[in-house]
Amino acid sequence: MKVRRREKLSYRLAGAAVAPGVEHSVILKAVDISLSFGRIKAVDGASLEARGGEILAIIGPNGAGKTSLLNCINGFYKPQQGHVYFQGKDISRLPPHKRAELGLGRTFQGLQVYEGMSVLDTIMSGRHIHMKLNPAEAFFYWPWVHKEELEHRPVVEEIIDFLEIEHIRKRPIGMLSYGLRKRVDLARALALEPKILLLDEPMAGMNLEEKEDLARFILDVHEGMGTPVIIVEHDMEVVMDIAHKIVVIDWGQVIAEGTPAEIRVNQKVIEAYLG
């Protein structure tokens, strides 16, 4: 009998990974991170743990140090103090691209995409860590370069199908709306086949409908691919709906940690947000 190609996709089978009630091990751990710019302490002794199969949200008021903490985790900033462990291994000294190779995928708060590139090429660029060829070979586009691209195309198509962007497959990024660009940015991060996904304020600047769409996709990534997600977000409501665990940061310090229900009634959090 005919089997639909998409039935064979890896992510379709991975759903079992997030069965409820299963205790997951810690996949990423940040211990006692401190980061200062001159005399300003952006992050002040913050620690957090992300477990496999959960969506962890980092929230806090503007300027609380959320993005700084995330940047310390993926290596864009070098904290003066503290360590980051990924799958039990200390990665504190590794540069960002090495961390990406280990499986830390991320998206950016602003839009860091190439305007003139097509959606397909942009997502393909996320595959670079899985490609064996060097830029010189790629430049001359030898037949084996073409072959390698073909090998990666199914993964890219899988992601296109997953994020429902078939209709813009060949459009240049510059022509897309903000919401769609964000989705392409997420697609590129997924192309890395990350073991953990770091999202930096993915909902910023979106309207309600776009936010709801993206929240749905984040849940799908998590449920369908079983990828744990760390999401930095300013918008409390969205986070309360999708996160399993929330870490609240204010003035660079972790002031609360717990499930959305616990955070909602936490006095410290209410004070930080309201006053």
Add this chain to the structure above:
Amino acid sequence: MEIKVGITSEHIVADTLPKLLLRNRENWGDRVAFRQKDLGIWQEWTWEDVYNEAKYFGLGLVNLGLKRGETVAIIGENEPENFLSHYAAQGAGAKVVCLYPDVTPSEALYLWDNSESVFIVCEDQEQVDKALEVKDQLPRVKKIIYWDPRGMWKYTAPTLMRFSEVQELGRKYDAEHPGVFEENIAKGKPGDIAVLSYTSGTTGARPKGVIMSHGGLLDSACRVEQRVIMKPFLQYLSYISPAWATEQMFGLTMGLHMPFILNFPEEPETVLENIREVGAEMLVFSPRQWESLSSTVQAKMLDGNFIQRSMYKQAMAIGTKVAKGRLEGRPASIVARVIYPLIYLLVLRPLRDKLGLLKTISPIGGGSAMAPEIFYFFHAMGVKLRNMYGMTEIGLLTVHSGEHYSLETVGHFMQVAPAFGAPLEWRVEESGELLVRGGWSFDGYYRNAEATDERIKGDWFCTGDALALREDGEMVYLERVGDMRQLSTGVRFPPQFIEIRLRFSPFIKDVISLGDETKPFVSALINIDSETVGRWVEKRGIAYSTFPDLSQREQVRDLIKGEIDKVNQSLPSESRVLRFANLPKELDPDEAELTRTRKLRRSFLEERFGGLIDSIYKGKETFPTEVPVKYRDGRTGKVKTDVGITNTEAGKEATKW
């Protein structure tokens, strides 16, 4: 084109759809039946594949308790599984009811309940959610089946089952009871109900389920086959929903009868690209879809530079002249005919190619009347668009055939193969209503004898449509009989004609024309096309915030006034549009303002905008409105705007208010 007059009974090889499926598998098992783009690559199903998939799904349903004559509901986009579910259910002797994928749960509840559905086959999570929401009110439903597992990972409801799981059950059942599917097919009779197709509800409040039997569907297919250029294994693009009777007659019935190669778009959003990729040879679209195809070109032309725009304009003008000459049977001027091949090669052919219509031999429009400008647009580039007219109740009736036909008409009456009944006969009542008899005739409304009787007068079927017969034998569609309207001055006017003409403007998306026995003149409510008007406004450096703001800008009102003035010129002076207002919100099927086929719900709209309509006829200049809106997520809100009322040129001269 060859017209086979007087089709004989031998031509009809099978009397039910599943028997045709069996024939296709026996005769052309290794030939392509379905194609769909999946993960960027076109995938193919042969008739052997299709037969087996339908068979195992059908047996799976039987194993789960489906009996002959019961109903299987299907809801989803046009995908292979949608068609397979049709074949499977009909193969098991059951009937099918297919729903538009964008119905609301409450609409769906009514249809599932009224059709007595026992299985609901859903495309994906979105549709499953609708079914689960109303499941408790549907005691008959045994299982809810879905074919796209995406997002379904955490659903644990015991009534849920995957399409492939049902097929697996069917495979086991087949091993234990070989030959059951084939026996069930052999038991089928042409009088069995194949499909319940619900009316869109423009005429009454609740949709009625029209019974479409196997015989009736095949009758329509054979009628069309005699009149329209078709060949076996042509590339057919399945885009209109099978929830609409037209796709039941074309994609599902003719697809099996001819057979076609059925191509399914990757996603509804990619259909324009897909038409081109498959090189579609036959397309059946609603007039709205043809309109939107032509307006994509017009909108893109607005972005072109001066040279591009003037080349396009000239080429279209010459193409239209030549097409007009060809259709009316009196050739255009020598000059036009000499330049045309060059123009075609340089401008029109590339344009046709871009639209993906290069290989199209049978483009068909049906459903409601279409503006002549749309016809000329396609005919100018050699795409010979034809109008078709028919009714869900009695099948397809007329079609444009041959080389010469008038764009104002819906063509000639078709002929019925003797196997299906007496030849088609028709007459027009004094009220203008068309009555028809012959062919397979009307099977009735499902569980609604009262409504069925209303439609039957002796042995005639009352269509409820006003049509006129021209001397050359072509039928002209005027209006629904109930919709031809008379003004208080006694003048009769065609509201649809006005609306269709206005809608062809790239700036106007929908129009409600006003005027009845209590009103002395015709006026209109306009729903502007926010995309094209927005671009037009931006080019002039005018800033706007929201849709209500845009619609009430003075420049926009002037723009629309210009469009109405143009249409007024072709109307008799008594029935011209004198005043109009731009609506402050877009009409939306979610708010019951339009039906799912995007037809206007007139009486509902007249009630909703009652205050505005009063102001138009009282001669006021503005009217403060507050329109309730229902958002997709179920919340409701209100839009407050002062709506401006504008006089057209004709309206400035008249002073009737």
